[in-house]
Amino acid sequence: MKKLGILTSGGDAPGMNAAIRAVVKAANYNDIDVMGIEGGYQGLIEGRIKPLTSKLVENIADRGGTILKTSRSPEFMEEAGRKKALKVLKTFGIDSLIVIGGDGSLKGAQKLHELGINVIGLPGTIDNDLTYTDYSIGFDTTLNTILECIGKIKDTDYSHDKTTIVEVMGRYCGDLALHCALAGGGEIISTPEKKLNFDTICSKLSSRINSGKKDNLVIVTEYMYDLAELQRYIEEKLNMSVRTTVLGFIQRGGNPSAFDRILASQMGVTAVELLINGSSGLTVGIKDNKMIQRKLENINDEKNDRQDKYRFLEPLLH
Numbered sequence: 369m370k371k372l373g374i375l376t377s378g379g380d381a382p383g384m385n386a387a388i389r390a391v392v393k394a395a396n397y398n399d400i401d402v403m404g405i406e407g408g409y410q411g412l413i414e415g416r417i418k419p420l421t422s423k424l425v426e427n428i429a430d431r432g433g434t435i436l437k438t439s440r441s442p443e444f445m446e447e448a449g450r451k452k453a454l455k456v457l458k459t460f461g462i463d464s465l466i467v468i469g470g471d472g473s474l475k476g477a478q479k480l481h482e483l484g485i486n487v488i489g490l491p492g493t494i495d496n497d498l499t500y501t502d503y504s505i506g507f508d509t510t511l512n513t514i515l516e517c518i519g520k521i522k523d524t525d526y527s528h529d530k531t532t533i534v535e536v537m538g539r540y541c542g543d544l545a546l547h548c549a550l551a552g553g554g555e556i557i558s559t560p561e562k563k564l565n566f567d568t569i570c571s572k573l574s575s576r577i578n579s580g581k582k583d584n585l586v587i588v589t590e591y592m593y594d595l596a597e598l599q600r601y602i603e604e605k606l607n608m609s610v611r612t613t614v615l616g617f618i619q620r621g622g623n624p625s626a627f628d629r630i631l632a633s634q635m636g637v638t639a640v641e642l643l644i645n646g647s648s649g650l651t652v653g654i655k656d657n658k659m660i661q662r663k664l665e666n667i668n669d670e671k672n673d674r675q676d677k678y679r680f681l682e683p684l685l686h
């Protein structure tokens with residue numbers, strides 16, 4: 369490996385900075401220079417590239433977001449854009465690249481691998497929607513943020529005997545809502561994997577209310593419902609007033625949890641080791657507490673075995 373580039377792409381996730389720190393430190397430890405590419409693939413196309421040293425990444429592990437900034441780049445989706453990116457990498461003498469991002473970013477990484485760059489991906493997304501890895505960088509921090517917010521909503525719901533619908537992120541993956549319910553944050557959950565219709569939500573609510581539980585949290589994953597419609601439906605059917613809270617972008621930022629920092633650090637070091645050993649076209653993950661690698665081209669092939677966790681909800685949420 370001559371020179372290593374690193375970029376963050378797609379949605380930012382807490383822990384991306386810890387991954388950047390780990391990559392730079394591990395590369396420098398092995399006498400490899402690192403270039404930081406700002407603003408994801410778009411920044412790469414535009415040549416926004418600066419050297420990154422161990423000293424520059426010394427105090428970033430505890431910061432949310434990404435010091436390299438991130439973006440979504442429609443230009444990189446086109447072959448012409450990717451050819452430009454390749455030219456820029458050649459101009460800067462970068463022969464190896466580490467991409468930290470979600471599903472889309474890793475697909476982009478595969479395209480660069482096909483163009484002859486040595487590429488390793490790291491899963492950076494709060495949604496945990498990459499099935500090949502048990503956890504992605506950012507998921508744990510976001511889950512904790514959601515639980516903290518839900519705790520506050522619970523206090524007022526309890527005091528007023530209220531029911532609140534809370535919408536959490538996840539894109540098309542229910543892991544945030546599922547884990548939130550497993551951790552005690554919510555009584556009724558609806559996710560893309562186990563979607564409840566309006567009548568089922570109402571019947572679950574009414575049986576809870578009839579058994580004396582007057583404050584209830586309904587946790588739903590984003591993009592599933594028209595929330596105003598769901599709220600109106602429950603209010604009319606059960607003759608009660610309901611609140612709705614969309615947690616929104618508060619879920620993305622914040623200092624990464626210890627878990628995310630450690631995960632990101634282990635993944636960052638693993639990515640550098642893989643490149644040193646001559647690997648490319650791989651993405652790092654964690655399975656059963658061990659670092660694993662998968663081919664970038666196969667990231668969506670694995671079944672989401674987190675589905676098993678739904679069985680724990682039955683006794684917990686009755």
Ligand code: ADP
Nearest residue numbers: 378379440441444445469470471472473475476
């Ligand atoms: P995330 O990485 O968080 O899933 P996106 O899906 O928006 O976020 O992807 C981030 C960027 O990755 C896109 O803006 C685009 O530049 C690049 N990308 C996504 N999908 C592809 C693809 N199929 N081929 C090439 N580049 C892609």
